[in-house]
Amino acid sequence: MKILVALKQVPARDSQLKVDAAALWLDESELSFEINEPDAYALEAALQLKEQHGGEVVVLCAGPERATSAIREALAKGADRAIHIEDDSLGAYDTLSLARLLAKAAASEQPDLILTGLQSDDLGSGQTGVVMAEVMGLPHATIIMAVEVDGASLRVKRELESGWFQHVRMPLPAVLTIQSGINKLRYATLMGIKKAKTKEVKVLTASELGVAPAATVRLQSIYQPQRVKQTQMIEGNPAQQAATLVEKLKFEVRAL
Amino acid sequence: MSGILVITEQTGGVWHKMSFETLAAGQQLGRELGLPVRACVFGKTTPSADLAAYQLDGVIAVEHELLEQYTADGATAALTGLIKELQPDYVLLPHTYQVRDFGPKLATRFDRVLLSDVIAFKVEGQSVGFERQLFQGKLNASYSSAAGAPVFVSLQAGAYRAEALVAGSAPVETRTPLLDASQIRQQPEAPFRESARAVDLSAAELIVAVGRGIKEEGNVPLVQELAEALGAELAASRPICDSGWLPMERQVGSSGQTVAPKVYLAVGISGAIQHLVGMKGSKCIVAINKDSAAPIFEVADYGIVGDLFDVVPALTEAVKKARS
Ligand SMILES: Cc1cc2nc3c(=O)[nH]c(=O)nc-3n(C[C@H](O)[C@H](O)[C@H](O)COP(=O)(O)OP(=O)(O)OC[C@H]3O[C@@H](n4cnc5c(N)ncnc54)[C@H](O)[C@@H]3O)c2cc1C
Ligand SMILES: Nc1ncnc2c1ncn2[C@@H]1O[C@H](COP(=O)(O)O)[C@@H](O)[C@H]1O
Numbered sequence: 130m131k132i133l134v135a136l137k138q139v140p141a142r143d144s145q146l147k148v149d150a151a152a153l154w155l156d157e158s159e160l161s162f163e164i165n166e167p168d169a170y171a172l173e174a175a176l177q178l179k180e181q182h183g184g185e186v187v188v189l190c191a192g193p194e195r196a197t198s199a200i201r202e203a204l205a206k207g208a209d210r211a212i213h214i215e216d217d218s219l220g221a222y223d224t225l226s227l228a229r230l231l232a233k234a235a236a237s238e239q240p241d242l243i244l245t246g247l248q249s250d251d252l253g254s255g256q257t258g259v260v261m262a263e264v265m266g267l268p269h270a271t272i273i274m275a276v277e278v279d280g281a282s283l284r285v286k287r288e289l290e291s292g293w294f295q296h297v298r299m300p301l302p303a304v305l306t307i308q309s310g311i312n313k314l315r316y317a318t319l320m321g322i323k324k325a326k327t328k329e330v331k332v333l334t335a336s337e338l339g340v341a342p343a344a345t346v347r348l349q350s351i352y353q354p355q356r357v358k359q360t361q362m363i364e365g366n367p368a369q370q371a372a373t374l375v376e377k378l379k380f381e382v383r384a385l
Numbered sequence: 386m387s388g389i390l391v392i393t394e395q396t397g398g399v400w401h402k403m404s405f406e407t408l409a410a411g412q413q414l415g416r417e418l419g420l421p422v423r424a425c426v427f428g429k430t431t432p433s434a435d436l437a438a439y440q441l442d443g444v445i446a447v448e449h450e451l452l453e454q455y456t457a458d459g460a461t462a463a464l465t466g467l468i469k470e471l472q473p474d475y476v477l478l479p480h481t482y483q484v485r486d487f488g489p490k491l492a493t494r495f496d497r498v499l500l501s502d503v504i505a506f507k508v509e510g511q512s513v514g515f516e517r518q519l520f521q522g523k524l525n526a527s528y529s530s531a532a533g534a535p536v537f538v539s540l541q542a543g544a545y546r547a548e549a550l551v552a553g554s555a556p557v558e559t560r561t562p563l564l565d566a567s568q569i570r571q572q573p574e575a576p577f578r579e580s581a582r583a584v585d586l587s588a589a590e591l592i593v594a595v596g597r598g599i600k601e602e603g604n605v606p607l608v609q610e611l612a613e614a615l616g617a618e619l620a621a622s623r624p625i626c627d628s629g630w631l632p633m634e635r636q637v638g639s640s641g642q643t644v645a646p647k648v649y650l651a652v653g654i655s656g657a658i659q660h661l662v663g664m665k666g667s668k669c670i671v672a673i674n675k676d677s678a679a680p681i682f683e684v685a686d687y688g689i690v691g692d693l694f695d696v697v698p699a700l701t702e703a704v705k706k707a708r709s
Contacts, residue, residue, distance in 0.1 A: 136529065139593075140520070143676070144676075145676075146523055146524060146678075147521055148524065195494045211486065221617065223498045224489075224499075225492075225493060225496070225497070225498045226497045227495075247485075250520065251520055252517060252519060252520060253501075253502065253517075253518065253519060253520075253521065254498075254499075254501050254502075255485055255489075255501055255502070256485075256488070256489030256498075256501060259457075259485075259486070259487075259488075259489035259490050259493075260489050260490070260493050260498075262490070263489070263490045263493040263494070264493065266568035268457075268571060269457060269490070270457070270486070270571060271457075271482075271485055271486045272482055272485065272486070274421060279539045287486075288482065288640055289482055289576055290481065290482050290639060290640060291639075291640065291641075291642075291643070292578055292579065292633075292641060292642070293577070293578055293641065294577055294578070294579065295573055295574060295575070295576045295577070296573075296574040297571050297572065297573045297574065298571070298572040298574075299570050299571045299572065300570060300656040309595065309623075309624070309627065310623065310624065310626075310627025310628070327707075344531050345496065345497050345498045345530065345531055345532035346498045346500055346515075346528050346529070346530055346532075347503055347528060347529050347530075347531050348527075348530060349514065349524055349526075349527040349528060349529055350526065350527050351524050351525070351526045352524065352525055352527075352680075353524065353525070354518070354522070354524065354525045354680070354683060356682070356683050356684070357683065358683060358684060358686070359680050360672075360683075360685045360686065360687065360688045361686065361687050361688070362687075362688045362689075362690065363687060363688065363689050367691060367692075367695040367698075367699040368699045368702075368703075370689045370691060370696060370699070370700075371696065371699035371702065371703040372703050374687060374689065374700060374703070375700070375703040375704055375706075375707045377687055378648065378669075378671075379707060382647070382648060382668075382669045384591060384647050384648045384669065385615075385704070385707055385708070
């Protein structure tokens with residue numbers, strides 16, 4: 130089966146985030162980037178399905194030139210090839226037009242299954258996969274914890290709230306949005322890294338795909354959240370901080 | 386109609402509590418914009434009569450055999466018809482897992498983007514700004530809608546308070562949507578729980594919770610010792626349980642347990658919303674984190690900015706001393 134994995138590159142998790150001068154995005158000059166966490170799990174799920182059923186894993190990524198490193202990493206882990214929609218102005222695309230862009234590139238591949246992460250760490254809109262499914266006329270399911278393929282249909286485990294789950298069946302082709310932590314991520318081997326250099330990365334532009342940016346919603350500004358709660362910050366060296374906290378827990382909170 | 390349509394959520398006659406938060410948000414937005422507010426609930430049968438007790442301009446029960454079990458295709462089809470007919474200016478939804486599943490699809494039917502997980506409206510005259518979090522709560526952003534009605538918005542858990550809901554009376558009507566079994570591609574099975582929960586964290590007086598700041602499984606005992614010294618239950622953020630470093634039943638958050646102890650001590654936890662919803666109700670929250678900008682400090686009563694590998698052992702010592 131042919132599995133497409135939509136993969137986004139986002140600022141590394143523990144980054145110090147600095148808002149840029151226009152307050153419209155981050156100052157990226159000192160940032161390092163990584164594969165969006167749930168997307169890494171989506172890739173792993175795809176690689177495992179390929180091991181079980183054979184076929185091909187194709188990575189689809191829209192992003193500027195820097196996203197090449199995320200694509201190479203995915204190829205090194207075992208993806209067969211990649212499509213890079215390389216564009217510096219993806220900020221002008223809202224979720225709908227970005228999903229249309231991805232869907233356009235995906236459609237020409239005619240995949241059996243499309244996996245996305247359930248949410249990007251940066252924008253966090255949690256909908257690109259679902260919108261892709263709707264645009265492509267495919268069934269979907271979200272927050273997926275396990276994927277079984279049998280013949281032309283799927284049985285997936287959806288996460289519900291408060292520790293509940295549910296199995297859902299649907300026909301292929303379909304789109305699934307994958308939850309973090311559903312499997313154990315593999316590392317790229319030295320061999321894998323070497324092989325990745327020879328794998329195909331098709332570079333497309335948004336204009337080649339014929340999908341113009343559109344913004345039904347607009348980002349107006351980015352800012353530091355205002356703290357509503359008065360937090361008592363406890364200063365000093367660790368021993369002093371510990372002693373002060375114990376005092377507070379004993380006499381202010383009366384919990385000790 | 387113009388106005389606001391609030392889409393609520395229920396399963397088998399049991400309300401999702403975020404339905405009421407979203408209704409409260411709808412009422413507030415309605416007051417600020419001078420717009421009528423209607424509520425909708427869908428299912429095979431629905432507890433729509435409950436909604437008649439609130440100040441609303443109408444309650445619409447969308448009921449159909451094929452809506453007995455939730456499916457993304459069924460919900461989308463049923464609600465698309467209703468929205469086309471009512472033509473609301475705003476469609477508000479609770480940002481539940483179910484809405485994550487169908488909300489974006491529904492908005493796409495109208496060539497709109499769902500403004501998801503919104504934490505506040507900023508109304509100025511007739512224009513509305515929508516505040517959302519970016520980077521897992523590390524930054525906020527203000528969005529506007531550029532395409533006009535209908536504007537689809539889902540609201541974060543806890544963003545609006547159900548207690549603010551104004552009582553009143555509302556007429557209830559029932560509609561039968563045009564639905565056909567062939568439109569629904571998902572076949573859901575019965576929901577289930579993974580394990581009988583041996584640990585009930587909701588009863589704990591004191592909780593020490595550990596997050597990814599702990600780095601390795603081998604370091605977890607460091608926090609466990611602190612919990613033992615305090616006589617506290619040990620809990621964790623999701624990645625710790627995903628990695629198998631602590632059992633799932635110790636996970637706090639939207640997919641784990643909801644707790645409200647006297648003291649919740651968060652060690653190396655960033656404070657993503659899905660974690661916060663599970664512990665925000667704690668009487669006293671203490672956070673230890675090396676990043677002074679971590680969102681956990683927004684809900685903390687006491688904060689220590691520092692390296693947990695220095696602070697936690699010192700704290701364990703200090704607790705033992707205080708206890709002896
Ligand atoms: C649908 C959905 C459901 C989810 N359900 C849940 C849920 O139920 N529960 C849950 O917890 N999460 C849940 N999540 C995940 C959630 O979004 C976060 O990813 C998760 O809570 C992050 O865990 P963390 O804070 O431990 O890790 P991180 O976000 O990686 O934070 C680690 C923190 O440790 C700090 N740190 C690092 N080193 C040190 C050190 N030496 N000393 C002190 N501090 C240090 C860092 O500054 C950082 O703030 C869910 C997500 C989704 C999308
Ligand atoms: N620029 C992109 N390129 C490839 N995939 C993307 C891109 N943006 C979002 N996605 C996919 O859509 C998922 C959800 O993103 P979002 O809707 O932004 O939360 C991500 O986890 C990715 O799998």
